[in-house]
Amino acid sequence: MSTDQQRYQHIKVILNSTDYNSQKAPLALENSLILRSWQRCLTQHKLDPSNPRPARIVTQQVLREHQDSAEEFLSVARAGVEQLYSHIAELGYVLLLSDHRGITVQYLGNKNHDSCLQQAGLYLGADWSEKYAGTCAIGTCIQELQALTCHRIEHFYSSHIQLSCTAAPIFDASGALLAVLNISALNSAISPASQNFALHLTQLYAKIIENAYFLKCYHQHFILKADFSKELVQTNGQLLFAVNDNGFIIAANTAARSLLQKQKNTTSQLTMSLPCLLECKWHDILAINYERKDGVKAFSTQLSKKTLFGTLLEPSGKANETRNYIVNKEESVPGLDALGADDPKIQRTLSLSKKLRNRDINLLIQGETGSGKEVLAQAIHYSSERSNKPFIAVNCAALPESLIESELFGYLPGTFTGGRNKGAKGLIQEANDGTLFLDEIGDMPLALQTRLLRVLAEKQVLPLGATSPIPINLRVIAATHCDLQQRIELGLFRADLYYRLNGANLKLPSFRERADKDYIIQHILKSINSSRGSKPITLRGDAMSALLAYSWPGNIRQLVNALKFAEATCEHDEITVYDLPEECSVNSFTQTPLVTQKIDLAIYNTNRSSENSQKEQLLHLLTTHKWNISVVARELKISRPTLYRWLNKYDLQ
Numbered sequence: 001m002s003t004d005q006q007r008y009q010h011i012k013v014i015l016n017s018t019d020y021n022s023q024k025a026p027l028a029l030e031n032s033l034i035l036r037s038w039q040r041c042l043t044q045h046k047l048d049p050s051n052p053r054p055a056r057i058v059t060q061q062v063l064r065e066h067q068d069s070a071e072e073f074l075s076v077a078r079a080g081v082e083q084l085y086s087h088i089a090e091l092g093y094v095l096l097l098s099d100h101r102g103i104t105v106q107y108l109g110n111k112n113h114d115s116c117l118q119q120a121g122l123y124l125g126a127d128w129s130e131k132y133a134g135t136c137a138i139g140t141c142i143q144e145l146q147a148l149t150c151h152r153i154e155h156f157y158s159s160h161i162q163l164s165c166t167a168a169p170i171f172d173a174s175g176a177l178l179a180v181l182n183i184s185a186l187n188s189a190i191s192p193a194s195q196n197f198a199l200h201l202t203q204l205y206a207k208i209i210e211n212a213y214f215l216k217c218y219h220q221h222f223i224l225k226a227d228f229s230k231e232l233v234q235t236n237g238q239l240l241f242a243v244n245d246n247g248f249i250i251a252a253n254t255a256a257r258s259l260l261q262k263q264k265n266t267t268s269q270l271t272m273s274l275p276c277l278l279e280c281k282w283h284d285i286l287a288i289n290y291e292r293k294d295g296v297k298a299f300s301t302q303l304s305k306k307t308l309f310g311t312l313l314e315p316s317g318k319a320n321e322t323r324n325y326i327v328n329k330e331e332s333v334p335g336l337d338a339l340g341a342d343d344p345k346i347q348r349t350l351s352l353s354k355k356l357r358n359r360d361i362n363l364l365i366q367g368e369t370g371s372g373k374e375v376l377a378q379a380i381h382y383s384s385e386r387s388n389k390p391f392i393a394v395n396c397a398a399l400p401e402s403l404i405e406s407e408l409f410g411y412l413p414g415t416f417t418g419g420r421n422k423g424a425k426g427l428i429q430e431a432n433d434g435t436l437f438l439d440e441i442g443d444m445p446l447a448l449q450t451r452l453l454r455v456l457a458e459k460q461v462l463p464l465g466a467t468s469p470i471p472i473n474l475r476v477i478a479a480t481h482c483d484l485q486q487r488i489e490l491g492l493f494r495a496d497l498y499y500r501l502n503g504a505n506l507k508l509p510s511f512r513e514r515a516d517k518d519y520i521i522q523h524i525l526k527s528i529n530s531s532r533g534s535k536p537i538t539l540r541g542d543a544m545s546a547l548l549a550y551s552w553p554g555n556i557r558q559l560v561n562a563l564k565f566a567e568a569t570c571e572h573d574e575i576t577v578y579d580l581p582e583e584c585s586v587n588s589f590t591q592t593p594l595v596t597q598k599i600d601l602a603i604y605n606t607n608r609s610s611e612n613s614q615k616e617q618l619l620h621l622l623t624t625h626k627w628n629i630s631v632v633a634r635e636l637k638i639s640r641p642t643l644y645r646w647l648n649k650y651d652l653q
Contacts, residue, residue, distance in 0.1 A: 007158035014038050014049045014156065033144055034154045037135040040143065041156045045131045052157035055121030056132055058103060063125040066103045073178060074106060076216050077170075080209040081106055081181075087201065088183055094122045096182040098138050102129030105179075113186070120163065122184050133157070137165035138180045145169055145177060147203045151192045164188035166198045168206035173214055173242070173251035181206045207254070211240060214253045215313070218242035221250065223313040224274060224285060226299075230309040230515070233296055237311065243274045247282040262303045277301055278308065279344065288312040292342060298515035300344040307344070307515045333357070335383040339376060341519035345509040349376070356504055357384040362456070364441075364501050365479040367508030370557030373479035374439060376508060381435040386475065389434030392427050397443035404448055405464065409455075412465035428461045431474045441501065442482035442493060453497045476501065511555040517548050524560055528567050535573050542577040550584045569640055571630055578633045578640045615650040622652065 017038040041047040058066070067074065077097060085095045085108040094109035094117055107124040109117050117123050121133065130139030134156025141148055147168035153161045167182040183202055188194060215223065221244065225237030239256040241249050249272050252260060260272065275282045278299040288297045289312055299308045333354050340346035356363065357380050365373045374393060381391045399407055410426030428436060438444070444452070455461050456476060460469040478501045487493040511517065521544065529536040539547075543566070552558055562581050570579040577585045625631045633643045647653070 006153075006161065010153050010158045010161055011049045013153075014042070017042070033140060033146075033148050034135060034150065037130060037140045037143065038156060040130065041134045045134070047131075047134050047156065049134070049156055049158065052159040053132065053134075054159075055119060055123070056127040057118065057121075057123060058125045058127060060125075063103070063105070066099050066101070067105045070099050070105055070179065072216075073213055076213045077106070077179070077209045080205050080212065081108065084181075084183070084201070084205040088198075091185075092187070093183045093185050093198070096122065096126070096128070096138065096184065098128060098180045098182065100142065100177040100179060102133075102139055102142055102180070103127055116186060120160075120186060122163075122186070128182075134160075136160065137167035137184070138182050141167040141169055141180050141182075142177065147199060147206070149192065149195045149199050151195055152188070152190070154192075162187055164195055164198075166195055166202045168199075168202045170206050170210045170213075171254050173217060173253065175254070175257055178210070178213070181209065207238075211253055214240050214242075214251070218251055219313075220315050222286075222315065224310045225313065226256070226308050226310040228304075228306045228308060230296055230298070233309045234311050239308075241274055247273050247275050247285065249274055249277070259301075259303050277303070278310070279348075284347075285310070285312060289314065296342070298342040298344055309515070333383050335379045338523065339372070339379055340514075341516035343509065343514045343516040345507070346514060346516065349506050349508060352504065353380050353506060354383075356380075360475065361503035362476045362478070362501050363504050363506055364484075365477065365506045365508060366484075367479075367481065368510045368555055369481045370555030371508045371510055372556050373481075373508060374437060375556075376506065377435070377437045377477045377479065380477065381437075381475075384435075384475075386434050390431050391435050391437065392431035393437040393439060394427050395439045397440035401445050404445070405451070408448070409451065409461055410463040412463055423463070423465075426461065426463060428455060428472060428474070429463075429470065432472050433474065435475045435477055438476060438478040438501075440480055440482075441478040442480040442484055442487055446492070446494070449494045449497050453494065453500060456497075456500045511552045511559060518544070520556065521547055521559065521563070524556075524563055528563060532567070537567050537570065537573050537575060540574050540576045543575045543580060546577045546580055546585050565641070569644070576630070578630060578638075580641075582642050615652070618646060618650060619652060 017035060041049075074097075081095060081097055085093075088095065089108075089110070092110075095107070096104045097106035098104050104124055104126045107122075109122060114123075121128065127133065128136055128138035130136065130143050133139050135150060136155055137148060137150040140150060147166075149164065149166040151164045155161055155163060155165075163184055163186065165182060165184040167180050169177055170179045170181060172178045181202055183198055221242045224239075224241045224243065225233060226239040226241070227233035227237045239259060240253040241256050242251040244250050249260075260277070273282075274285060278285070278301055280299060284297070288310065289295055291297075295311050296309050297311075299310055301308055336350050336353050336357075340350055353376065363377075363380070365376055367373050377393075378391060381387065394408065396404070406424070406426070408426050408428055410424050410429055413423040438452075455472070458469070459473065460471045462469045484493055484498050488495045488498060511520070514520070521539070525537070525539060547559070547562070554561075562584050563575075565581055566575045566579040570576065621632050621635065625635070629640055629643060633640045636643065
């Protein structure tokens with residue numbers, strides 16, 4: 001098809017675009033942005049596709065006026081524009097930066113093609129507003145306020161059908177359009193898919209420029225940079241919040257405004273405080289640079305199910321003022337502070353624990369098995385005024401039902417056959433003046449629940465066989481992994497006991513949910529090292545990555561066991577991924593998952609050879625590598641524990 005025929009066909013398609021049932025505009029109907037633009041050009045702008053307009057280049061005076069009005073923005077955008085152009089110049093693209101009215105205020109292109117580019121309107125001072133140039137990337141981006149590619153015949157005028165243009169909007173802090181970033185090619189591949197990468201690249205640099213301008217405009221204020229990735233937040237934080245000295249949001253970038261719009265009953269970010277949004281105190285935000293070694297803190301927000309990580313940019317001259325404010329921080333309690341780092345859920349639990357540790361209030365700790373309920377209970381006790389008194393732990397699920405009553409309440413001599421001659425103090429009496437920790441309280445038999453309720457209500461205990469109760473003074477901390485409300489509904493737990501125990505509810509998140517996994521891993525490793533009595537053991541990067549990626553169904557208890565296992569089996573005082581238990585390391589390999597029962601899957605893919613042959617092959621590898629277990633495990637692409645199991649299987653010592 002000749003160029004004239006293409007243009008004639010193009011004009012027919014556009015003129016038929018107002019007919020939604022027309023079969024002559026399949027391309028337009030696939031792209032609603034382009035279709036809406038065509039219809040605006042025909043009905044609103046009264047443009048004629050058969051009478052294309054020549055490129056409109058404004059005068060130097062008009063151009064200067066447009067550049068002057070955007071001077072501050074252009075001074076920031078220039079670096080981003082030049083960097084983007086360096087990536088696309090060799091691909092034949094031209095870069096245009098227009099203001100919000102569609103006038104090109106910055107241009108980068110191949111000077112050898114100046115005349116062609118100027119004729120096509122890909123030049124400084126060109127007017128790409130939709131009302132003049134018709135459907136095009138810049139003009140339609142201004143109208144639709146979103147990024148798009150206008151590829152070849154998607155342009156309104158037939159004189160532009162050889163062009164492929166991609167544009168992305170840049171907004172100011174209020175959400176108003178500031179500028180449009182555009183890259184265009186005089187000639188490009190026929191397929192629209194060829195411009196997918198151009199679209200992503202243009203959007204990326206539009207965000208970079210927008211955020212750089214935001215930081216410049218609000219450098220005199222506190223700015224919280226936030227991201228859902230802890231590793232990227234400092235270098236590429238997606239969300240930016242500018243706040244005043246009281247923590248109220250005064251401006252936000254596009255990504256942050258998008259998050260704020262999810263907040264119900266909020267018409268403006270100016271009505272919201274950042275601490276309210278992040279479910280924390282203003283002190284927690286100001287203290288980021290003073291309490292976090294890496295300058296990053298985790299936050300939770302009801303607006304997103306994900307953990308949000310933030311880093312704070314302080315205005316110059318505010319450092320001393322902020323530091324003085326931080327001095328008046330919440331009381332430090334080392335025993336409790338050590339249980340978590342910057343995970344927002346655990347920090348709320350620890351903060352509540354600090355406030356209640358010296359109060360005569362019974363506590364109920366809820367969390368999955370292995371999440372650290374007893375550790376928290378001990379930390380509360382040993383951080384309290386009862387620290388020099390007994391801490392008595394009772395696992396209500398482990399004691400036989402026939403013994404739990406005598407174990408808890410004690411008994412007098414001769415109460416029952418088989419008892420001690422002098423009787424015995426119950427665990428409740430043992431805990432007098434201290435703390436009684438009732439683990440897995442949800443598994444306590446109903447009959448015992450009634451007696452425990454009386455003890456809590458009357459603050460006295462009646463041993464078995466006794467007629468006179470003994471006064472007691474203790475604090476009860478109960479813990480459970482069960483849903484006690486559900487057990488109440490099923491008639492398995494007394495509601496009155498639940499409310500007696502639940503003076504305050506402390507919730508422990510599962511280990512897989514926590515944002516401070518790396519801190520907990522290093523904390524446990526430090527504890528293991530303290531009892532080694534030799535050179536401290538370290539974690540190699542691949543081992544840490546595997547530990548962070550694992551789902552930990554057994555929570556922190558499983559993590560402790562995994563690290564102890566790795567410490568016992570590793571070589572050279574360094575734990576690698578090959579030293580971890582198999583369930584922790586299998587996901588770290590990109591190879592086929594390990595099947596330990598089938599050694600032939602790992603040893604040179606042998607065709608299910610006999611066990612004797614497999615043993616010989618394994619022995620050959622061990623001999624070749626002088627019995628270096630780590631080297632052999634790496635060659636077989638298996639973990640060291642798996643290799644040890646194979647050695648046992650084939651009786652190789």
